[in-house]
Amino acid sequence: MKAQQQSETRRRTTRLIGAGVIVALLLASLTGLFARGAAADPTLPPLTPTELLNRVATAQVDGMSATFTQRSDLGLPALPSGIGGGDELQSALTLLTGTHTIRVWTAGPQHSRVSLVDDDSESSVIRNGNQVWTWSSEQQKAGHATIDAKTPTARPTGAPSTPAEAIDRLLKAIGPSTEVTASGTGYVAGRPVYQLILAPKDAASLIGQVRLFVDATTYVPLGLRVLDRGGAEAVSLLASTVDFSVPAAGVFEFTPPAGVEVTELDAKASDHPTGTAKSRPETKTVGTGWTTVLVASTGTTKVTDATAKALLDSLPAVSGAWGRGRLLSTSLVNVVLTDDGRVAVGAVTEDRLYAALAR
Amino acid sequence: MSAAEKTRERRVHRSGRLFASELGLMCGRRRNQVGLATLFALVVLVGVALKVSAMRRPGSRGGDLVSAVAGNGIYLGFAGLTIEIALFLPLAVSVLAGDAVAGEANQGTLRYLLLAPVGRLRLLVVKAGALIVGSVIGAMVVAAGGVLTGVVLFGAGPLISLSGTQLSVADGLWRLALAALYVATGLAALGMIGLFISTLTEQPIAATVATAMVGTLLWVLDAVPQLDWLHPWLLVDRWPAFVDLLREPVFLDRIVAGLGINAAYGAVFFALAWLRFRGKDITS
Amino acid sequence: MSLPPEHEGSEQPELAIASTGLTKRFGRQQVVDDLALAVPSGSVYGFIGPNGSGKTTTIRMLLGLVRPDSGSCALFGKPMPQAAGGVLPRVGALVEGPAFHPYLSGTANLRRLDAADPSSDSATASARIGSALDRVGLRAAAGKRYRAYSLGMRQRLGIAAALLHPRDLLVLDEPTNGLDPQGTREVRHLVAELAAEGTTIFVSSHLLVEVEQLCSHVGVMRSGRLLTQGPLDELRTLTAPRFRLQTPDPAAALGVLATLEVPDAAADADAVTGTLAGLEPERIVAALVAAGVAVRSFTPVTATLEDAFVELTGEGFDVSG
Numbered sequence A: 001m002k003a004q005q006q007s008e009t010r011r012r013t014t015r016l017i018g019a020g021v022i023v024a025l026l027l028a029s030l031t032g033l034f035a036r037g038a039a040a041d042p043t044l045p046p047l048t049p050t051e052l053l054n055r056v057a058t059a060q061v062d063g064m065s066a067t068f069t070q071r072s073d074l075g076l077p078a079l080p081s082g083i084g085g086g087d088e089l090q091s092a093l094t095l096l097t098g099t100h101t102i103r104v105w106t107a108g109p110q111h112s113r114v115s116l117v118d119d120d121s122e123s124s125v126i127r128n129g130n131q132v133w134t135w136s137s138e139q140q141k142a143g144h145a146t147i148d149a150k151t152p153t154a155r156p157t158g159a160p161s162t163p164a165e166a167i168d169r170l171l172k173a174i175g176p177s178t179e180v181t182a183s184g185t186g187y188v189a190g191r192p193v194y195q196l197i198l199a200p201k202d203a204a205s206l207i208g209q210v211r212l213f214v215d216a217t218t219y220v221p222l223g224l225r226v227l228d229r230g231g232a233e234a235v236s237l238l239a240s241t242v243d244f245s246v247p248a249a250g251v252f253e254f255t256p257p258a259g260v261e262v263t264e265l266d267a268k269a270s271d272h273p274t275g276t277a278k279s280r281p282e283t284k285t286v287g288t289g290w291t292t293v294l295v296a297s298t299g300t301t302k303v304t305d306a307t308a309k310a311l312l313d314s315l316p317a318v319s320g321a322w323g324r325g326r327l328l329s330t331s332l333v334n335v336v337l338t339d340d341g342r343v344a345v346g347a348v349t350e351d352r353l354y355a356a357l358a359r
Numbered sequence B: 001m002s003a004a005e006k007t008r009e010r011r012v013h014r015s016g017r018l019f020a021s022e023l024g025l026m027c028g029r030r031r032n033q034v035g036l037a038t039l040f041a042l043v044v045l046v047g048v049a050l051k052v053s054a055m056r057r058p059g060s061r062g063g064d065l066v067s068a069v070a071g072n073g074i075y076l077g078f079a080g081l082t083i084e085i086a087l088f089l090p091l092a093v094s095v096l097a098g099d100a101v102a103g104e105a106n107q108g109t110l111r112y113l114l115l116a117p118v119g120r121l122r123l124l125v126v127k128a129g130a131l132i133v134g135s136v137i138g139a140m141v142v143a144a145g146g147v148l149t150g151v152v153l154f155g156a157g158p159l160i161s162l163s164g165t166q167l168s169v170a171d172g173l174w175r176l177a178l179a180a181l182y183v184a185t186g187l188a189a190l191g192m193i194g195l196f197i198s199t200l201t202e203q204p205i206a207a208t209v210a211t212a213m214v215g216t217l218l219w220v221l222d223a224v225p226q227l228d229w230l231h232p233w234l235l236v237d238r239w240p241a242f243v244d245l246l247r248e249p250v251f252l253d254r255i256v257a258g259l260g261i262n263a264a265y266g267a268v269f270f271a272l273a274w275l276r277f278r279g280k281d282i283t284s
Numbered sequence C: 001m002s003l004p005p006e007h008e009g010s011e012q013p014e015l016a017i018a019s020t021g022l023t024k025r026f027g028r029q030q031v032v033d034d035l036a037l038a039v040p041s042g043s044v045y046g047f048i049g050p051n052g053s054g055k056t057t058t059i060r061m062l063l064g065l066v067r068p069d070s071g072s073c074a075l076f077g078k079p080m081p082q083a084a085g086g087v088l089p090r091v092g093a094l095v096e097g098p099a100f101h102p103y104l105s106g107t108a109n110l111r112r113l114d115a116a117d118p119s120s121d122s123a124t125a126s127a128r129i130g131s132a133l134d135r136v137g138l139r140a141a142a143g144k145r146y147r148a149y150s151l152g153m154r155q156r157l158g159i160a161a162a163l164l165h166p167r168d169l170l171v172l173d174e175p176t177n178g179l180d181p182q183g184t185r186e187v188r189h190l191v192a193e194l195a196a197e198g199t200t201i202f203v204s205s206h207l208l209v210e211v212e213q214l215c216s217h218v219g220v221m222r223s224g225r226l227l228t229q230g231p232l233d234e235l236r237t238l239t240a241p242r243f244r245l246q247t248p249d250p251a252a253a254l255g256v257l258a259t260l261e262v263p264d265a266a267a268d269a270d271a272v273t274g275t276l277a278g279l280e281p282e283r284i285v286a287a288l289v290a291a292g293v294a295v296r297s298f299t300p301v302t303a304t305l306e307d308a309f310v311e312l313t314g315e316g317f318d319v320s321g
Helices: A002-034 A051-058 A084-096 A163-177 A307-314 A350-358 B003-030 B029-056 B075-084 B087-098 B102-107 B111-114 B120-154 B169-198 B204-223 B239-246 B255-278 C055-062 C083-092 C107-118 C122-135 C151-162 C181-196 C206-215 C232-238 C250-259 C281-290 C305-313
Strands: A064-073 A097-107 A111-117 A122-128 A129-136 A141-147 A176-190 A191-200 A205-217 A221-230 A234-245 A261-264 A282-286 A292-297 A317-320 A324-329 A334-338 A341-345 C015-026 C030-033 C038-040 C044-048 C072-075 C079-082 C091-094 C169-173 C199-205 C217-221 C224-233 C243-244 C271-274 C297-301
Touching: A002 A261, A051 A176, A051 A191, A051 A205, A084 C243, A097 A221, A111 C206, A111 C281, A122 A334, A176 A205, A191 A221, A205 A234, A221 B029, A221 C091, A234 A261, A292 A350, A317 A350, A324 A350, A324 C072, A334 A350, A341 A350, B003 B120, B029 B075, B029 B087, B029 B120, B075 B120, B075 B169, B075 B239, B087 B102, B087 B169, B087 B204, B102 B111, B102 B204, B111 B120, B111 C107, B120 B169, B120 B255, B169 B204, B169 B239, B169 B255, B169 C072, B239 B255, C015 C055, C015 C199, C030 C055, C030 C224, C038 C199, C038 C217, C044 C055, C055 C072, C055 C169, C055 C199, C083 C091, C091 C151, C107 C122, C107 C151, C151 C169, C151 C181, C169 C181, C181 C199, C181 C206, C199 C206, C217 C232, C224 C232, C243 C281, C250 C271, C250 C281
Parallel strands: A141 A261, C044 C199, C044 C217, C091 C169, C169 C199
Antiparallel strands: A064 A097, A064 A234, A097 A111, A111 A122, A122 A129, A129 A141, A176 A191, A191 A205, A205 A221, A221 A234, A282 A292, A292 A341, A317 A324, A324 A334, A334 A341, C015 C030, C015 C038, C015 C072, C072 C079, C217 C224, C243 C271, C243 C297
16 A cells, blocks of 8 residues: 555656656747857957958948847836827837837848838838838838939948948947957857947946947948946847848839839938938037037927927926036937027037037 | 558547547537627728728828728738737637637536547647637638728728838738738637646636636736836737738748747647646546 | 455456555545445446445546546556556446537537547447437437437436447446436336346446346445445345344243354344344244244344445435435
């Protein structure tokens, strides 16, 4: 009888262990789906930061299809939906919050496409030779521009800026105000990458450091992370999939579908996909490099929209020798909106903004 | 053919007989037919509402799938999936899943099935299979019902993809069918959660309510921005990714991740159901 | 009237049902306690006990629906529930009343159960379902929805389901529940017929009448324990007729009875009692008279099976049903 009970207990224990193993295996397969990057860092031939930056600058690929994920956590308050300010403000704000997916295709400098993939909409900028198209599925609007054939090599303002190109520009801008260090290796989108750390030397910068991930084979940047002074990640842009084969030509072809409104874009001012060529406010920049401050004069002192006014009033009031205004403070960017209609923006401490406004 | 092969063929054939019986029971049940009709009626209702508002304010057209219906009825298939994916389709699957084991237990038919004897694993596999078929039927009825209603009310034509390219009617319908199948995989995964819950109780209503609540809870959690670290792990997070089939080229990253999540949830909860059911004392 | 020695079950293929140390507890309640059943092949085994004595739980354990806490059971020498897939096709069962899908007809319900049995052939399903329905007299109501069936018809459909195949063992839990007297008679007739064909029948009941009329063997349950089991004839000897003797000389009478080897002769204030034990009353009286013992009266007392069970279980059975 006792032996029987013991064998029964043993049987139950075995069954329980079996159950545990099955559940553990399934959970492991579940996590495995998402945490493939758990492998050890790859061993790559060592490169000095300068060597690496040079290779990035001269990197050339015939074509590429990639998906990037952009995350922003600027410590902005969650904005109520339907806030005043129109579509442009709305779309500008959405990029500053949450997670976004960006699909990128390139085939040489003449062909590129960047599509911002949102839950149930998509906006794209497509360059196909000298033709540039913009598309917004939400507004069902397309824009078109033709690039001047005389300067085919120059980068046209209307051309889309792929994340890789954006990183490229960043590298050109860093200059002597930056401390560059190599920081080992890792994986992005399953590919071995070098890691570079770019840290602003100016203590007034809100940016603590930028970590840049460079593909070890092609030297194409595959992503970056921007950390604030406290070391918290404020913005990241990382490739989730990359394919360096030349995409099909059809990817760069765009024919506006029937019934879609097409706007002819001013090629000089078409940096925005929506292509609205409003008269731009008068702007000037103060400072250089990481701590550049942009001061704009909006020319208007009145905020008409009730919601926007309420939002503005909720910001802390600040004042100084430069005047009075409100401060919008995030972990990475500070904005001062003065009562006399000026706006100062920069990735700098608010004191630096006040100094710029006082000029 | 060896004797073993013959035996295996016969066994497959006989499992097929039970599976056919299960499908017949599911489809023949008046309540399920009414549920399916409700799913269909909801799409019709949305179609009619859109028609009325289109007649009141002609020419206005937004970029989202629902407002696109006014220009092309085929979009109502996609819009129907969008509208019913959060509540009605999960509810329908919850009803089927809650009934799966608990319904038989409650009726007492479970003991006679087991004495027939249908092995416990075989019974669970057949029930899971029926839930998968039910999920496909539910999603397909919404998609097909949407197209049917939409085409009658608004007419059909080539679709405009989210990327701004033109898709032929055939291409659009093909993508809609794939979208419905993708949605069905998610519903089936929820069905496996329901199957597990159904093995915990002898009250089918309780199992249905619990499953529907799990589905709703997942959507609520998925909508809380503070929990964004959790979102990729939630079953429902990538369900709406079926719209990625409307991009050109088709964007598969989220759909593949969604299929992975659906499969993982389905497998985990089927395994839990099996662990629970294999040694369960059938006292009903 | 002996319990089978332990471990006998799996080694004796002639036992249709065998269990050793079968124990089940639901929560704190000990429902079945150390049960050792031995049901010989070909027997009609009456499993009787008051309501709540653990009969149905025992049946569920025998059929693999409920896992015993300890102990083991076997059907035809194959351990349950491990061998359920191989053994259960040979077993027809009616457990705790019939249960079917209310919206399906009788035929459709049987077809579903037949589909669930991997050993059954779909080609012969219609014929087998038809003959099972015939056998319980339900052919006329075969197309009606189950929910429209009367209690008796439901019970018959349950029996029909147990008869979808020729079975080696039928387990019938309270098969006459809800049946009218006519139906009860029919079921008894059916059981007798099946038993005559060689099917082992294990029938549980709280009705003594059924057992007395149908069974060759009985097992008696009370509070989860098997009080006794064995052939019915053997049980009857337990309740063999006794006698009551009135005599002025009890001591002399006991002496005579001792020479006759009456097993349990005893004297009280005004009478001597004992078990007849195969002795004819007239022989006892003749011996007493021959020995000079005065006999005032000699009364054979015939105890019923009922009395025996009341004695065993400490409570009565619901004889009237």
